Amino acid sequence: MATLIVPSSVPSPDDDAAQLKKAFAGWGTNEALIIEILAHRNAAQRKLIRDAYGAAYGEDLLKDLDAELSSDFQRAVLLWTLEPADRDAYLVNEASKRLTASNVVIMEIACSRSSTDLFKVRQTYHARYKKSLEEDVAYHTSGDIRKLLVPLVTAFRYEGDEVNMTLARSEAKILHAKISEKAYSDDELIRILSTRSKAQINATLNHYNDHFGNAINKDLKADPNNEVLTLLRAAIKCLTSPEKYFQKVLRMAINKLGTDEWALTRVVTTRAEVDMQRIAEEYQKRNSIPLAKAIAGDTSGDYEKMLLALVGKGHA
Known part of the structure; x- marks a missing residue:
């Protein structure tokens, strides 16, 4: 359920390329034309x-966009113009750098992409950075965080709907036992979260809830300052209900004292062609304000226009 509005008849790629070249010509850049074209193409x-x-x-279109645009608008356009696997590889690489380090971004990409998409991200990373994604994640993390993130980024889960209920019951018990012991980085707990299909994890967590009377994420709130727990909760949400996870990221980004533009840009550009409609519905339900209105109230100029076009509120 994407929200991207693509016109029913699209000009040829040659025509679009010529129009973009025209947008860069002369004294000022024609940002409106860039949005009109790129924000309405899949x-x-x-x-x-x-x-x-x-x-x-x-010339490389990305290089020209980079040279012509600036600040948050530039980042939104560049991320959007990249192919999805390339964009994810770029985001993981950025998240594994010292100054832009973000374990939550690495977790998000590992847990919210399909197995095939995550596999493509690893291939693209390899080609682009001449090393493996796993290598960089392992190098830039340590301890329990490394122990959790490396298996998540290397996962290749079964994608079907088949569920083994006996297994769900036994693994719910394992998870409950480990969490009760505060053994949050136990091998068994990590194995279940990093190898089971999303459908199987959902069944296990439903059983956990029914049998132990608490949602697993409630039991993982024991220490709000523990980054491993925060990551575990986020991973579980990402694996089981990505739209709820992403609405929360958007809410935190928008409601912050000073918008977190990086998070806002990342979610809009990576989800616009995936499940933005569901995220927007979840956002409205949770915050009693339409997502587009929240974005418009917190951003301005070309950046605002670009984001609104990507969440389906621009004109095709």
């Missing part, structure tokens, strides 16, 4: 535009 169309631009002008 991933396959954006790739064709980038290819056509390279063929026609011998």
